[in-house]
Every structure is written in C-alpha cells, then in structure tokens.
Amino acid sequence: MKKWLLASLLVAMFLTLAACSSSEETKTEEKDTTATEEQSAETEVAGEQSPAYPMTVSSTVASSESEESGTVNFEDVTFDKMPEKIAVFDYGFLDTLDALGVEGIVGVAKDSNLPSHLQAYSADEYKSIGNLKEPLLEDIAEMAPDVIFISGRQSAFYEELKEIAPVVFVGTSQDDYWNTFLASVDLAAEMFGKEAEAREYLAKFDAALEEVKTLAGNYDTSLVTMYNEGKLSGFATNSRFGYIYDIYGFKPVTEDIEASSHGSNFGFEAILEFNPQVLFVIDRTAATGGESNIEADMENDIVKKTEAYKNNHIIYLDGPLWYLSGGGLQSELAKIEEILAELK
Structure with a gap:
C-alpha cells in the first residue's frame, strides 16, 4: 500500500513538472513571437524592408552601343546577400542612392565634375574610382566592392570591371529615357x-509633372538645343532630351532632327x-569644365529675331545637371x- 501511494505521488509530481515545462515553453514562444512582431512593426514604421536574397538583378537596358566599344551585352547578376560595399560611376544612380539613404558607398567617379548636390561624395571617406570615361581598375580592385554600378560612358570597360566585382548597368536609354530612369529607381529600391x-x-x-505640362500648354512650339564652345546641336522627340517633349509636354517645332546622343548639328540660321x-x-x-560664353554667343543678331528671344523665352539650362547628372531622383x-522657375 505504501509502495502504491509512493508511486502515485511520483506520477503526480512528474505530470506537474511536465505541465510547468510546457507552460514555460509556450510563454517563451509567445514572447519570441511578440518580439518578432514588434521588431517587424518597428521596421515597417521606419519605412525599411528586408529585401529577399538571393536576388537576381537585370540591367536597365539589355545592351549598350558606342563607337569606342561597339555593342556590349549586359548579363543578369545574382547576389547572395545585399551588397555592403558599393562603387558607383553613374552620377544619376549615385543621386538616387543618396536620395533613398542607401549606406555602404565606398567609391565614386570623383575625377570628373561631381554635380553640386553630390559634393558630399568628394570627401576623403569616398575613394576615387576614376572619371566617367576611365576607371581606375587597380584602385577599384583594392576596394573589393560587392557591386559596381555603371552607365554608358563605362561600357567599354564592362569585361574588365566584371573581373573585379559584379557589374550592373543602371544608365538610361536614349530611346526610352523616362522609363529606364524609373527602372533604375526600382532597381535601387529593391536591392x-x-x-x-x-x-x-x-x-x-x-x-x-502636372504643373509643367500645364505650363507647356501655353506654347505652340519649342526647341531643345545644346551649346558646346560656340556650336549648337538640336534634339527631337526620339533623342536624349526628348522627354522635354514626351513627358513635360512641350510641342517640338520640328521632328526633322537626326537622333544622336549629342544631337545633330544645328546652326543659328536653323x-x-x-x-x-x-x-x-x-x-x-x-x-x-570649360569657360562658357553661352549668352554672348546665343544672343546674336540672328537669334534676336526669334520669338523666343523677343519674349524672353530662351531658357539656359544648368549644364552639369542636364548633361552629367540626370537620371537620378533629385536631378530629374x-x-x-x-x-x-524660368517660365512661370
């Protein structure tokens, strides 16, 4: 009888301990789940998301063509984790990374003229990876970046740069500027x-855009040109600056301009x-970086006869902004x- 009573007490104690252990495990699981949910909520409030890696990234265009390098085809790149050390040649993409608050930039093309709104990247903490047309390959290799972002001016060095780190083309397309700009923003945001x-x-x-389209509706004709040391080139809708017509809504004075990255030759008589x-x-x-005499050259006796001059509608656009640093959130x-500001 005593043995039976002792056995019963042992069984009861065992069940009690098991129940306590199960209860503690449940509480621990609930605590861990709550902590995870709170951390997730804090992340969402902060506007941050955890990208899904491994991630395969496509360039903003499939290929690039130039006289120097011919046709260069860009490959998709798979990243096992988010890049922590970033080298950026394209000023537009650097602009976007800066606007989004992306950290980890270690190298930029400091040997060309950095746009004024990106001057913070001239600091010593950011290493130079060359200029927009000539990468410093050995210096980049020493940095050991996890990714290199390039655009058209560096296409000729695509194969050499690929030997150092994964390379992603983030430049815009002349034929589809606005959508390739948006694609570069999506790429940065996702990565x-x-x-x-x-x-x-x-x-x-x-x-x-709504405001500029409304403003553009006040004019029947417009023309986009580029000044370079006293010479002019013109741009139509299917050109590098065609988005002034297509996206902003200004009506082109002519469609009969040859498409070219630097525009077609255009005289003052035209x-x-x-x-x-x-x-x-x-x-x-x-x-x-040259010495510009743009207003003196443009406002000659021929141009003074145009409606644009008479109505004070010759709009001198900021060269570094439009020629070098476009394609970024801030610059666009x-x-x-x-x-x-110029036409209102």
Missing part, C-alpha cells in the same frame, strides 16, 4: 530595401527658320523645377 522611400519621393513628381516660341539651351561647355525633379 537595398528602400521601396517605401522610393514611392514617397516619386510622389513628388506627380504634382511637378533656329531662326524654325522660330520656336521657347528655346531650351543646355550648356555642355560648363558641364565639362530639379530639372522640372528649373523649367518651372
């Missing part, structure tokens, strides 16, 4: 978990012949705002 920040920034474009109501002039000389918004 670095900045989708919320990108949506917030792109929302600023809605109001700005401007008078077409006689646009608005004449946009991009100062390439200033963009490349600044372009719209510049035109609004």
Whole structure:
C-alpha cells in the first residue's frame, strides 16, 4: 500500500513538472513571437524592408552601343546577400542612392565634375574610382566592392570591371529615357530595401509633372538645343532630351532632327527658320569644365529675331545637371523645377 501511494505521488509530481515545462515553453514562444512582431512593426514604421536574397538583378537596358566599344551585352547578376560595399560611376544612380539613404558607398567617379548636390561624395571617406570615361581598375580592385554600378560612358570597360566585382548597368536609354530612369529607381529600391522611400519621393513628381505640362500648354512650339564652345546641336522627340517633349509636354517645332546622343548639328540660321516660341539651351561647355560664353554667343543678331528671344523665352539650362547628372531622383525633379522657375 505504501509502495502504491509512493508511486502515485511520483506520477503526480512528474505530470506537474511536465505541465510547468510546457507552460514555460509556450510563454517563451509567445514572447519570441511578440518580439518578432514588434521588431517587424518597428521596421515597417521606419519605412525599411528586408529585401529577399538571393536576388537576381537585370540591367536597365539589355545592351549598350558606342563607337569606342561597339555593342556590349549586359548579363543578369545574382547576389547572395545585399551588397555592403558599393562603387558607383553613374552620377544619376549615385543621386538616387543618396536620395533613398542607401549606406555602404565606398567609391565614386570623383575625377570628373561631381554635380553640386553630390559634393558630399568628394570627401576623403569616398575613394576615387576614376572619371566617367576611365576607371581606375587597380584602385577599384583594392576596394573589393560587392557591386559596381555603371552607365554608358563605362561600357567599354564592362569585361574588365566584371573581373573585379559584379557589374550592373543602371544608365538610361536614349530611346526610352523616362522609363529606364524609373527602372533604375526600382532597381535601387529593391536591392537595398528602400521601396517605401522610393514611392514617397516619386510622389513628388506627380504634382511637378502636372504643373509643367500645364505650363507647356501655353506654347505652340519649342526647341531643345545644346551649346558646346560656340556650336549648337538640336534634339527631337526620339533623342536624349526628348522627354522635354514626351513627358513635360512641350510641342517640338520640328521632328526633322537626326537622333544622336549629342544631337545633330544645328546652326543659328536653323533656329531662326524654325522660330520656336521657347528655346531650351543646355550648356555642355560648363558641364565639362570649360569657360562658357553661352549668352554672348546665343544672343546674336540672328537669334534676336526669334520669338523666343523677343519674349524672353530662351531658357539656359544648368549644364552639369542636364548633361552629367540626370537620371537620378533629385536631378530629374530639379530639372522640372528649373523649367518651372524660368517660365512661370
């Protein structure tokens, strides 16, 4: 009888201990789940997301073509984890990374003219990877970046750069500038978990584009040109700056301009012949560090006969912004705002 009673007590104690252990495990699981949910909620509030890696990334265009390098085909790149050390040649993409608050940039093309809004990257903490046309391959290799972002000016070095680190082309396409710009923003947001920040920034474009389209409706004809050391080139809708017509809504004075990355040769007499109501002039000389005489050269006796001159609608566009640093969130918004400020 005593043995039976002792056995019963042991069984009861065992069941009690098991129940306590199960209860503690449940509490621990609930605590861990709650902590995870709270951490997730804090992350969402902060606007941060955790990108899904491994991730395969495609370039903004499938290939690039130039006289120097011919046709270069860009491969998709698979990353096992988010890149922590970033080298960036393209100023537009650097602009976007900066706007989104992406960290980890270690090298930029400091040996060319950094746009004014990106001057923070001239600091010593950011190493130089060369200029926009000549990469410092050995210096880049010493940095050991996890990714190198390039655009058209570096296409000739695609194979050499690939031997150092994964290379992603983030440049824009002349034929589809606006959509390839948006594709580069999507790429940055997805790779670095900045989708919320990108949506917030792109929302600023809605109001700005609506305003510039309304403004453009006040004019029947316009012409986009680029000034370079006293010479002019013109741009139509299917060109590098065609988005002024296609996206901003300005009506081209002519479609009969050869498509080219630097525009077709365009004399002052041609401007008078077409006689646009608005004449946009991009100062390439200033963009490349030269001494510009743009206003003195442009406002000659021939151009003074145009409607654009008579109505004070020759719009001198910021050279570094339009020629070098376009294709970024900040620079593309600044372009719209510049035109609004000049024509309002």
